[in-house]
Amino acid sequence: MELTPREKDKLLLFTxxxxxxxxxxxxxxxxxxxxxxxxxxxxxEGARDGQTVAALMEDGRHVLRRDQVMEGVPEMIPDIxxxxxxxxxxxxxxVHNPIV
Structure with missing residues (x-):
């Protein structure tokens, strides 16, 4: 199986x-x-499912909560x-301020 560099990046991210x-x-x-x-x-995955950019920008802020990540991580990720x-x-x- 031959993968492009972009496909390899996506696979690594998903893993x-x-x-x-x-x-x-x-x-x-x-x-x-x-x-x-x-x-x-x-x-x-949301994009692949057909969600809108606006919906993903909002929903992406609710994937993780502050109590689910190590101390200092929310401050390290101002946006994704x-x-x-x-x-x-x-x-x-x-996604701005993805961990609230």
């Missing part, structure tokens, strides 16, 4: 999100890369930008 999901389910607090991966994967594939093409989605 990191799965690890984060499992750790969260075990009650562990997520670190910076796990938090970014989980929120980014949520946005990418992810280029996601929507039914009508790729668009940049920005």
């Amino acid at each position: 990191a999100a799965l690890v984060a999901e499992r750790r969260l389910a075990r009650g562990l607090k997520l670190n910076y890369p796990e938090s970014v991966a989980l929120i980014s994967a949520f946005i990418m 930008q992810i280029e996601a594939t929507f039914p009508d093409g790729s668009k940049l989605v920005t």
Whole structure:
């Protein structure tokens, strides 16, 4: 199977999100890369499902709560930008203050 660099990046991001999901389910607090991966994967999957950019910008703020991540992580992530594939093409989605 041949993958483009972009496809490899998406696969790595999704794998990191799965690890984060499992750790969260075990009650562990997520670190910076796990938090970014989980929120980014949520946005990418929502885009694939046909949600709007505006809806994902809002819903992306409710994927994780402050008590689910390690201390200092919310301050390290002022915003997340992810280029996601929507039914009508790729668009940049920005989630401001993703961990409340």
